[in-house]
Amino acid sequence: MTRHLLSIxxxxxxxxxxxxxxxxxxxxxxRRAVKKLPALRGRTVINLFFEDSTRTRSSFEIAxxxxxxxxxxxxxxxxxxxxxxxxxxTVLTVTAMGVDGLVVRHGASGAAHQISQWVDVPVVNAxxxxxxxxxxxLLDAYTLTRRLGSLEGKHVxxxxxxxxxxxxxxxxxxxxxxxxxxxxxxxxxxxPAGAGEWAKSAGFATSYELDPVLPDADAVMMLRVQRxxxxxxxxxTAREYTVGYGLTRDRxxxxxxxxxxxxxxPMNRGLExxxxxxxxxxxxxxxxxxxxxxxxxxxxxxxLLAGEExx
Amino acid sequence: xxxxxxxxxxxxxIKGASLLGEATADVLVAEGRIQEVGTTPGATSAAxxxxxxxxxxxxxxxxxxxxxxxxxGREDAETVLTxxxxxxxxxxxxxxxxxxxxxxxxTAEAAERVLDLGRAAGLVDVQPVGAVTKALAGxxxxxxxxxxxxxxxxxxxxxxxxxxxxxxxxxxxxEYVKTFGGVxxxxxxxxxxxxxxxxxxxxxxxxRLGLPGWPGVAEEVIVAxxxxxxxxTGSRVHVAHVSTAGSVEMIRWAKAQGIDVTAEVTPHxxxxxxxxxxxxxxxxxxxxxxxxPLRPVEDVEALRAALADGTIDAVxxxxxxxxxxxxxHAFVDAAFGMLGLETALPLVATVMxxxxxxxxxxxxxxxxxxxxxxxxxxxxxxxxAVGEPANLTLVDPAATVTIDxxxxxxxxxxxxxxxxxxxxxxxxxxxxGRPTVLEGALQ
Ligand SMILES: [Zn+2]
Numbered sequence: 001m002t003r004h005l006l007s008i009x010x011x012x013x014x015x016x017x018x019x020x021x022x023x024x025x026x027x028x029x030x031r032r033a034v035k036k037l038p039a040l041r042g043r044t045v046i047n048l049f050f051e052d053s054t055r056t057r058s059s060f061e062i063a064x065x066x067x068x069x070x071x072x073x074x075x076x077x078x079x080x081x082x083x084x085x086x087x088x089x090t091v092l093t094v095t096a097m098g099v100d101g102l103v104v105r106h107g108a109s110g111a112a113h114q115i116s117q118w119v120d121v122p123v124v125n126a127x128x129x130x131x132x133x134x135x136x137x138l139l140d141a142y143t144l145t146r147r148l149g150s151l152e153g154k155h156v157x158x159x160x161x162x163x164x165x166x167x168x169x170x171x172x173x174x175x176x177x178x179x180x181x182x183x184x185x186x187x188x189x190x191x192p193a194g195a196g197e198w199a200k201s202a203g204f205a206t207s208y209e210l211d212p213v214l215p216d217a218d219a220v221m222m223l224r225v226q227r228x229x230x231x232x233x234x235x236x237t238a239r240e241y242t243v244g245y246g247l248t249r250d251r252x253x254x255x256x257x258x259x260x261x262x263x264x265x266p267m268n269r270g271l272e273x274x275x276x277x278x279x280x281x282x283x284x285x286x287x288x289x290x291x292x293x294x295x296x297x298x299x300x301x302x303x304l305l306a307g308e309e310x311x
Numbered sequence: 312x313x314x315x316x317x318x319x320x321x322x323x324x325i326k327g328a329s330l331l332g333e334a335t336a337d338v339l340v341a342e343g344r345i346q347e348v349g350t351t352p353g354a355t356s357a358a359x360x361x362x363x364x365x366x367x368x369x370x371x372x373x374x375x376x377x378x379x380x381x382x383x384g385r386e387d388a389e390t391v392l393t394x395x396x397x398x399x400x401x402x403x404x405x406x407x408x409x410x411x412x413x414x415x416x417x418t419a420e421a422a423e424r425v426l427d428l429g430r431a432a433g434l435v436d437v438q439p440v441g442a443v444t445k446a447l448a449g450x451x452x453x454x455x456x457x458x459x460x461x462x463x464x465x466x467x468x469x470x471x472x473x474x475x476x477x478x479x480x481x482x483x484x485x486e487y488v489k490t491f492g493g494v495x496x497x498x499x500x501x502x503x504x505x506x507x508x509x510x511x512x513x514x515x516x517x518x519r520l521g522l523p524g525w526p527g528v529a530e531e532v533i534v535a536x537x538x539x540x541x542x543x544t545g546s547r548v549h550v551a552h553v554s555t556a557g558s559v560e561m562i563r564w565a566k567a568q569g570i571d572v573t574a575e576v577t578p579h580x581x582x583x584x585x586x587x588x589x590x591x592x593x594x595x596x597x598x599x600x601x602x603x604p605l606r607p608v609e610d611v612e613a614l615r616a617a618l619a620d621g622t623i624d625a626v627x628x629x630x631x632x633x634x635x636x637x638x639x640h641a642f643v644d645a646a647f648g649m650l651g652l653e654t655a656l657p658l659v660a661t662v663m664x665x666x667x668x669x670x671x672x673x674x675x676x677x678x679x680x681x682x683x684x685x686x687x688x689x690x691x692x693x694x695x696a697v698g699e700p701a702n703l704t705l706v707d708p709a710a711t712v713t714i715d716x717x718x719x720x721x722x723x724x725x726x727x728x729x730x731x732x733x734x735x736x737x738x739x740x741x742x743x744g745r746p747t748v749l750e751g752a753l754q
Contacts, residue, residue: 087639087644088636089636108641109520110594132521194516194518
């Protein structure tokens with residue numbers, strides 16, 4: 001296992017399987033009356049969030065607490081640059097307080113990677129700009145594994161604003177590492193630069209059309225469309241986006257009766273996902289993703305931080 | 312210090328240098344000029360100082376069309392004095408100081424202040440570049456004529472750091488500078504195509520890394536537009552730091568049409584590629600964050616070929632010093648730019664001479680004669696001949712130097728060449744006959 005979790009690139013298939021095995025045990029703990037495990041007792045984990053995200057921060061906070069770590073949330077939003085302080089100064093100040101692990105969320109791609117080079121404690125990337133969100137990809141794949149069994153040979157469609165999505169960039173690597181095939185669906189304006197080349201070298205498919213992809217999909221991952229993208233000229237109107245790329249009630253008919261539908265949340269109901277899809281009892285696994293999130297993050301924190309004494 | 316407008320006292324004999332890498336000769340310098348060139352200049356025994364130049368190449372002093380000296384405003388990153396030191400150590404005798412200081416060099420008084428700071432430093436001729444538009448805002452023309460008529464005699468105007476993106480403003484600027492033979496040096500980059508957060512080359516790598524990128528076409532559409540405006544106005548446009556093969560094609564076409572366009576390329580665009588940003592290469596290191604961005608290898612090869620065949624006229628450093636704390640941010644938030652003055656000559660020697668693409672006469676053309684001609688500096692970039700100003704640079708073509716960022720005389724340390732071994736080293740620099748650098752050390 002690696003020292004930091006910055007990217008899915010840090011893990012191979014065996015590492016992922018190990019994280020999932022531990023997550024399954026953690027998942028069982030969640031169902032107990034007393035949820036505490038002593039694994040990280042006496043350890044301090046700082047959730048260092050340069051960008052707001054209540055759900056990711058809460059998930060890491062609960063994960064740390066159930067492992068008996070002392071979890072401290074620090075919002076560094078709007079600090080550093082505006083006060084003339086560098087990111088490096090901010091991070092070194094925080095770690096000098098005596099910390100055993102950092103969970104970092106930052107609006108800039110690569111920030112977690114850069115921070116890991118400045119500190120001597122494990123860093124978990126909780127989302128860096130448009131780059132990666134590795135624990136989200138792990139919890140998505142874990143959710144799918146529980147639903148579909150092995151992902152080897154399974155076909156997953158990832159649909160939406162791929163350009164700006166760290167969830168997409170982590171998921172594509174994680175799903176491919178686990179043997180799934182992936183089709184990335186978006187209008188050309190929301191395909192990452194050089195997507196064709198990237199798809200070819202990494203081994204996934206791309207499509208500008210959703211309808212032909214859905215009948216063959218074993219799972220569908222819908223991505224959130226950021227409202228602020230709408231004025232950026234990426235697509236003409238919300239209505240047109242929904243007709244082209246939304247998981248509408250009509251499109252549900254193209255899916256198998258129990259094909260899982262994932263969404264990292266928060267959902268724009270009526271835009272990328274219809275209420276029928278979001279609430280489809282047999283298909284929507286959105287809430288399973290949330291509970292799996294805690295288990296997977298417990299597993300990640302455990303693997304990176306327990307055993308540090310013997311390092 | 313010495314007033315660089317004056318001449319050095321005493322005589323200097325440069326013994327046994329290879330002139331432009333060819334014939335070996337002794338060169339006698341007195342009263343700021345080359346007095347004799349030959350195998351045994353008459354005054355040999357009378358010289359006050361002799362420089363043993365055995366195995367060294369003598370070039371006209373280097374001229375940099377594109378230097379950021381940061382004074383006034385960011386004296387913690389560089390001053391005219393420290394930047395002058397870096398320039399002299401790099402073999403330069405004249406540098407053009409870009410206008411994007413704080414306040415901006417957009418008045419005659421501001422230009423004269425930079426000129427005077429350069430004279431006080433006394434190590435190179437610091438020639439101010441004037442802003443094209445007031446406060447670099449891109450809207451109203453700055454006082455171009457007053458800057459031109461000032462003591463600073465400004466001839467090059469640039470909003471560098473930003474593109475003069477309004478076609479109407481660019482047209483008027485090109486028309487206006489015809490009065491005094493000025494030139495507009497354009498930072499070619501359509502801000503609408505690039506976007507406000509762009510920080511690297513747009514391509515497959517930026518797509519994978521999730522970094523907002525500049526497509527090459529954001530540069531190329533401005534180059535294309537500007538050469539058409541230059542043709543229409545009959546004026547002169549200079550393309551600063553060309554970075555793409557497409558821009559090269561456009562410039563080649565424009566020159567073939569007889570349009571008055573010149574272009575420069577930086578040493579780093581001749582050598583470094585965008586792949587340096589990939590995490591497998593260290594990843595997201597803001598040292599490599601530069602504007603325009605590092606491009607793929609196909610562009611780099613096109614730039615080298617264009618410099619060799621004369622499509623690109625000059626090498627310019629875009630020396631951009633930054634305080635450490637302005638680089639120690641997330642890549643997207645870190646400042647743009649890298650140091651360039653001290654390493655420019657060895658880089659050109661390594662990539663152009665070492666590869667056989669260019670000889671030393673070619674280096675003299677692209678690093679001295681053509682930059683001086685473009686900038687209208689009549690006392691620089693001259694032939695190595697009797698009667699010419701003694702602005703000279705001596706280079707050891709065989710020396711291999713491993714760059715250490717801590718060795719710099721710049722105030723800043725954002726040096727992308729740290730740890731690299733480069734061939735070619737500046738041994739001496741003479742400004743109007745006075746050695747500013749001897750044996751690689753400042754005098
Ligand atoms: Zn520029």
